[in-house]
Structures are given as C-alpha cells and as structure tokens.
Amino acid sequence: MQIIKDKQLVESNWTYVADGDALNEGDITVSLARWNEEKSALQAHQGKVGVRLESDADVNVLAEDVDSLTLVELNFPAFTDGRGFSHARLLRDELNYQGEIRAIGSYMPDQAFYLSRVGVNAFAMKNADELAVALSTLDDFSVKYQASTL
Amino acid sequence: MYQYNDNDQTLINERVTQFRGQTERYLKGEIGEDEFRALRLMNGIYIQTHAPMLRIAGPYGLLSSPQLRKLASIARDYDKGYAHITTRQNIQFNWPKLEQIPDILEELASVQMHAIQTSGNCLRNTTADHLAGVCTDELEDPRPYCEIIRQWTILHPEFAYLPRKFKIAVSSSKQDRAATQLHDIGVHLVKNDAGEIGFRILVGGGLGRTPIIGTEIRPFLEKKHILSYLEAILRVYNLNGRRDNKYRARIKILVREEGIDKIRDLVEAEWLRIKDGMEVPAETFENMIAQFAAPTYDESAANDTSFAEKLADDVAFSKWVKHNTAEHRVAGYKAVFVSLKAPDCPPGDITDSQLDAVADLADEYSFGEVRSTHRQNLVLADIQEAKLYELWQKLDALKLATPNIGTVTDIICCPGLDFCSLANAGSIDVTREINNTLDDMDYIHDLGDIKVNFSGCMNGCAHQSVGHIGILGVDKKGVEWYQLTLGGSSENEAAIGQRLGRAIAKNEVPKAITDILEVYVAQRDSEEETFLATVNRVGISPFKEKVYANH
Numbered sequence: 001m002q003i004i005k006d007k008q009l010v011e012s013n014w015t016y017v018a019d020g021d022a023l024n025e026g027d028i029t030v031s032l033a034r035w036n037e038e039k040s041a042l043q044a045h046q047g048k049v050g051v052r053l054e055s056d057a058d059v060n061v062l063a064e065d066v067d068s069l070t071l072v073e074l075n076f077p078a079f080t081d082g083r084g085f086s087h088a089r090l091l092r093d094e095l096n097y098q099g100e101i102r103a104i105g106s107y108m109p110d111q112a113f114y115l116s117r118v119g120v121n122a123f124a125m126k127n128a129d130e131l132a133v134a135l136s137t138l139d140d141f142s143v144k145y146q147a148s149t150l
Numbered sequence: 151m152y153q154y155n156d157n158d159q160t161l162i163n164e165r166v167t168q169f170r171g172q173t174e175r176y177l178k179g180e181i182g183e184d185e186f187r188a189l190r191l192m193n194g195i196y197i198q199t200h201a202p203m204l205r206i207a208g209p210y211g212l213l214s215s216p217q218l219r220k221l222a223s224i225a226r227d228y229d230k231g232y233a234h235i236t237t238r239q240n241i242q243f244n245w246p247k248l249e250q251i252p253d254i255l256e257e258l259a260s261v262q263m264h265a266i267q268t269s270g271n272c273l274r275n276t277t278a279d280h281l282a283g284v285c286t287d288e289l290e291d292p293r294p295y296c297e298i299i300r301q302w303t304i305l306h307p308e309f310a311y312l313p314r315k316f317k318i319a320v321s322s323s324k325q326d327r328a329a330t331q332l333h334d335i336g337v338h339l340v341k342n343d344a345g346e347i348g349f350r351i352l353v354g355g356g357l358g359r360t361p362i363i364g365t366e367i368r369p370f371l372e373k374k375h376i377l378s379y380l381e382a383i384l385r386v387y388n389l390n391g392r393r394d395n396k397y398r399a400r401i402k403i404l405v406r407e408e409g410i411d412k413i414r415d416l417v418e419a420e421w422l423r424i425k426d427g428m429e430v431p432a433e434t435f436e437n438m439i440a441q442f443a444a445p446t447y448d449e450s451a452a453n454d455t456s457f458a459e460k461l462a463d464d465v466a467f468s469k470w471v472k473h474n475t476a477e478h479r480v481a482g483y484k485a486v487f488v489s490l491k492a493p494d495c496p497p498g499d500i501t502d503s504q505l506d507a508v509a510d511l512a513d514e515y516s517f518g519e520v521r522s523t524h525r526q527n528l529v530l531a532d533i534q535e536a537k538l539y540e541l542w543q544k545l546d547a548l549k550l551a552t553p554n555i556g557t558v559t560d561i562i563c564c565p566g567l568d569f570c571s572l573a574n575a576g577s578i579d580v581t582r583e584i585n586n587t588l589d590d591m592d593y594i595h596d597l598g599d600i601k602v603n604f605s606g607c608m609n610g611c612a613h614q615s616v617g618h619i620g621i622l623g624v625d626k627k628g629v630e631w632y633q634l635t636l637g638g639s640s641e642n643e644a645a646i647g648q649r650l651g652r653a654i655a656k657n658e659v660p661k662a663i664t665d666i667l668e669v670y671v672a673q674r675d676s677e678e679e680t681f682l683a684t685v686n687r688v689g690i691s692p693f694k695e696k697v698y699a700n701h
C-alpha cells in the first residue's frame with residue numbers, strides 16, 4: 001500500500017493484525033489493548049511491531065514502550081474527532097517518541113498539514129486517490145505563529 | 151493598532167490560496183458536503199436560509215479606516231449594500247456567493263483582514279473591551295495581550311477540531327464590558343499583593359442552551375505564562391470534552407460534570423509540564439505594547455469651553471452626549487458611540503455609504519480607528535470635546551446618532567427567521583415593533599441602563615439569557631412565540647435571567663416590554679435605582695403580575 005512518509009510517496013509493508021488473529025510474519029500493527037496484553041510475545045516478534053491508538057486512548061500508557069516501538073498509528077474515527085492531534089503532540093513532546101506516527105482512518109487530506117505540525121510524519125489515506133492532495137497540502141503554509149509546534 | 155509584518159501577511163495570503171483551492175475542489179465534486187462544511191466554517195462561511203453568510207474577524211473589535219472602506223466596497227460589489235456587526239465584534243455579510251468568497255477573502259487580505267476561525271469547532275476571535283486603552287477604569291490596555299492570544303489561536307494545528315467552538319475574552323477594567331464571565335475562557339488583568347500585574351483566569355462560562363457563569367481556575371498567573379496556560383486548558387478540553395452530544399460538548403459542561411477542582415488538577419499538571427518551554431519573552435510583550443501606543447493627544451484639548459456652551463444650548467445634543475459618549479482617560483476627549491440601532495434599521499446593520507462615511511469621520515476626528523462593540527454598535531474612541539458638536543451633526547445626518555446607547559432601544563438582536571435557518575421565530579420584525587411602540591414614549595430614554603437581548607432560538611446568539619430583559623423565540627406548533635426573562639447580566643454581577651412566565655404571542659411582545667418598564671418606574675426606590683437593581687430587589691413577581699394581568 002502507498003502512503004506518504006516524510007513528504008515522500010512510499011510503499012508500506014506493514015500488516016494490520018486484528019485482535020484475536022494470529023501474528024503474521026514481517027512488520028505488523030496491533031491494537032493498544034493487544035500490545036498491553038501480549039507485550040513480551042510481541043517484543044520477541046521477528047518483524048517490527050507498531051501500535052494502533054484509537055481516539056479515546058490514553059497515550060501515557062505507552063510511556064515505558066516508546067523506545068521499543070517504531071510505528072504508532074493514530075486512528076481517526078471521523079475527521080471531526082481532533083483528539084489524535086493532541087495524542088501526536090503528547091507522543092512527541094511528553095513521551096519523546098522518535099519513531100513514525102502515522103495517521104489512519106477517516107480524516108481529510110486537507111488535515112495533513114495540521115497533522116504534520118503536531119508530529120505526524122506519515123499518512124495512509126482510505127482513498128488512495130487523495131494521497132496526492134494530502135501531499136500537496138503539506139506545503140500550504142510557509143509561516144506559523146505557534147513557536148512550540150512544528 | 152497592530153500592523154501586520156511580512157509573516158502575518160504571508161499567512162493570510164496563503165490561507166486565501168488554500169481556501170480557493172478547497173472551494174474549487176468542492177465545486178468540482180472532489181470534496182464531500184460534510185468535509186467542505188468543516189473547511190468553509192473555519193473560513194467564516196455558514197450556509198443560511200437564503201445564501202452563504204460570511205463572518206469576518208474583527209480582532210478585539212479594532213478596525214482601521216482603510217478596513218472600513220474595504221468592507222464598504224465588499225458590501226457594494228459582492229453583497230446587497232450593507233454589513234452586520236455581531237455580538238463578538240465580528241462583521242458579517244449575508245448575501246455573498248460561494249464562488250466569489252475566495253475573491254472577497256483576497257480583497258480582505260489586502261487590508262490585513264481575514265475570516266479565519268470565525269466559525270467552526272475551533273478557537274474563535276479573541277474579544278475585548280471596546281473602550282480598551284481610553285476608559286478611565288482599566289489597569290492596562292488589554293489589546294496587546296489580545297493580539298498575542300489571537301496569534302496563538304490562528305491556525306493552531308492541535309486545536310482546530312475541538313469538541314465544540316471555543317471563545318476567549320480579555321478584560322482589564324473594573325467594569326467588565328467584554329462579558330468575560332460568559333466565555334469559555336475569561337482573562338482578567340489583575341494586580342496581586344506584590345503589585346505585579348498578571349492574569350486571573352476563568353473557565354467554563356458560556357451562553358447558548360445551558361448558560362453558565364465562568365469559574366475561577368487560577369487567581370493569578372504571571373504574564374509570561376499566558377500561552378502555556380491557555381494551551382494546557384485547551385489540551386485538557388480537546389482530550390476530555392464530550393464528543394457524543396453537541397449540546398454537551400462545550401467546556402462549560404466538562405467543568406460542570408467533572409467539577410472545577412478536577413479540571414484544575416488536570417490543567418495545572420499539564421501546565422507544569424509545558425510552561426518552561428512556552429514562556430512569552432519580555433521582548434514580545436514590549437514590542438506588542440508598542441504597537442498599541444496611545445495616539446498623540448492634543449494637550450490643549452482640555453482648555454476648550456465651546457463644548458460646555460453647546461451642551462447648555464442644545465437639548466438634542468446634550469441628550470446625545472449623555473447617552474452616546476463615554477468618559478475618556480485624557481482630559482478634553484470623549485469616546486463616542488456610533489449607534490447602529492436607529493428605530494427603523496435592523497440592529498447592528500450598517501450600509502456601504504455609512505461605512506465609508508464613518509471611515510472618513512475616523513480619519514478626521516479619531517486617528518483613523520474605529521471599534522465594534524459587543525452590543526453591535528461602533529465606537530470612535532478619541533474625540534476632542536471641541537469637535538463633538540460637529541461630529542454629532544454629521545452622524546445625525548447619517549442616521550448614526552440615535553441617542554440610545556445602553557437604553558432599552560439599544561437592543562442586541564440576532565438575525566432570526568429573516569436569515570437564520572435555525573431560527574424558531576422572527577427577531578428583526580419584532581424589534582422594529584418594540585421600537586415603534588417605545589418611540590412614542592418620551593420617557594424611555596431617561597430610564598437609564600436597560601439591556602434588551604433578543605435571540606430567535608435556543609442557541610442564544612444574541613445572549614438573551616444575560617439580557618436585563620431577555621427575549622427568546624420559541625416555536626409552538628409552527629407559530630412564533632416568545633419567552634421573556636428578567637434580571638440577566640453579562641457584566642460584573644453576571645447572572646442568568648429568570649423566566650417571567652409562559653411564552654407570549656408575537657403581537658403581545660411590545661406591550662409586555664412597556665408593561666415591564668412601567669412596573670420598573672413604579673417600583674424603583676429612586677431615579678438612581680437601575681432597572682437591574684430594581685428587579686434584583688423586588689423580584690420578578692410584580693412584573694409577572696402586570697404582564698400576565700389580562701390573561
């Protein structure tokens with residue numbers, strides 16, 4: 001699947017593993033609940049492991065884990081649900097998470113710019129046709145007021 | 151007033167380009183209705199009964215004469231020749247065409263104006279006292295702090311998709327003219343025991359369906375922490391505010407449901423974490439204060455004697471001075487209210503030619519600046535007393551000198567059924583009827599401060615719940631009815647009005663208002679006792695008896 005990562009269109013080979021399904025080989029994402037329950041098994045997994053956060057998650061539960069994660073996905077249940085924006089901020093500023101933060105789910109390509117300013121650096125769009133729009137919006141503004149944001 | 155630097159200008163130019171692209175994509179069918187709705191709202195565009203409505207930001211109500219002229223030309227070229235001042239010091243156009251709005255925004259950008267975040271579930275325009283910088287009861291000019299807050303709000307990437315809209319007001323005076331207790335956040339400049347000036351922060355005030363008066367969350371905050379504290383409140387709200395029901399989504403509900411102590415704990419914890427990284431440098435404050443430096447007042451203004459003579463000679467003039475001017479901190483000057491409440495004119499409306507004329511008057515008499523007020527009038531803030539007479543004559547010729555500021559005909563009124571698709575009932579037509587009835591009563595202008603607020607539905611855009619007299623349009627089986635409340639206030643003694651009784655029919659409203667005024671005159675203990683004080687002393691019963699006497 002194509003995604004945007006660090007302002008480039010790239011191929012993503014992560015596999016979405018639903019709760020209850022067996023772990024695939026290679027790089028996988030699991031829900032936060034599964035991560036919490038099967039952490040040691042997941043940390044022993046051959047490929048890389050990413051965690052999917054829902055919009056009502058408390059990101060602080062990942063405080064101990066940020067160094068062992070290379071991907072956190074923020075799922076937007078609806079584009080109007082702005083909690084993911086604060087989650088991204090907290091992951092970067094409070095937990096000092098350095099890995100990939102990827103926006104997934106139901107958000108607008110027009111939100112990619114604000115998402116990039118709170119620390120999201122990768123974008124998977126439900127509708128792949130919108131990737132080009134999302135990519136172009138990343139350059140919508142060359143100036144900003146909020147010194148503490150990206 | 152604040153002048154844009156290159157960054158400010160680039161930002162609003164880029165915003166126009168962004169929205170032009172979004173509008174084009176929408177018109178080509180590439181953006182869905184719901185998605186475009188969110189995007190257009192954050193650019194000030196509602197779709198109402200007849201057409202889109204465009205709401206332009208009036209940052210803390212301050213406008214320059216070139217900006218007024220631009221609004222006049224937009225009213226002429228893109229609208230039906232008038233604009234409307236809102237209760238949050240913004241400016242609205244009721245008849246623009248969607249396809250033309252990017253062009254209007256581009257025109258606005260040429261005079262440092264925009265419509266960013268004037269609607270939608272985001273950080274809205276920061277409002278302030280319309281007499282900021284000239285009134286006699288303030289600690290410090292609040293506008294530099296408003297501008298710092300405004301900049302922090304504009305395109306804040308984290309808080310654009312909040313549970314609900316979010317409004318901040320700032321006041322620095324003894325008399326709160328900015329309704330700060332009825333905003334999501336109210337910021338007050340205060341002095342602590344050590345003599346330092348900082349901020350007292352209120353949270354969780356608001357109007358609408360569930361009017362609530364704000365609660366203190368912090369009694370004193372050092373100035374340098376203002377943005378980190380606001381950011382902490384917004385983050386707590388963004389993460390915890392309810393998203394399941396739009397009527398329970400404002401921060402006032404979160405504060406009420408969780409309790410102020412819990413919210414304070416969350417906010418303070420977050421603030422302690424982020425505050426050191428977000429201090430506002432002293433230099434930023436200094437530079438911003440310099441942007442709002444007082445104009446060069448004429449030192450000889452106080453020597454004038456002609457004003458006193460005119461006051462003694464001309465009854466109409468002295469009546470206007472009494473109602474439509476306010477004391478100024480500089481001797482020999484006054485602040486002048488330009489009344490947008492002429493009896494036959496929809497409250498808060500101003501025509502293109504009036505806008506141009508007020509711009510000229512601002513240039514001639516008031517250092518080229520105008521303010522919009524929370525009660526939908528304009529202010530020329532720096533008028534020499536010696537010039538008041540000629541200014542009055544000119545305003546009078548423009549129908550902008552109705553001597554009714556703060557009186558019962560200075561009604562705040564929402565667009566109601568005439569323009570608003572949410573309305574239950576008409577407001578503009580009833581206001582006209584009330585005005586016609588009151589116009590025949592000479593004494594009404596001498597009744598002093600009576601604030602009548604009139605909303606066409608429960609959303610309460612005209613803040614009826616804090617009107618001394620509140621009128622609310624309700625729908626009963628498709629017929630327009632009106633619910634009256636008494637005793638509300640948005641000022642220091644903020645209070646939510648009490649229901650007078652059952653809703654009344656449309657044709658009964660003007661009579662009910664005159665009944666209420668008659669009871670006040672009969673009940674007040676002296677001419678000094680204000681309407682609100684009388685209502686608070688005698689309660690609503692005598693009013694209720696009279697209004698419902700014949701039913």
Ligand code: SF4
Pocket residue numbers: 564565566567570571572573574605606607608609610611612
């Ligand atoms: S109070 Fe109701 S009718 Fe009036 S403008 Fe607001 S939403 Fe419309």
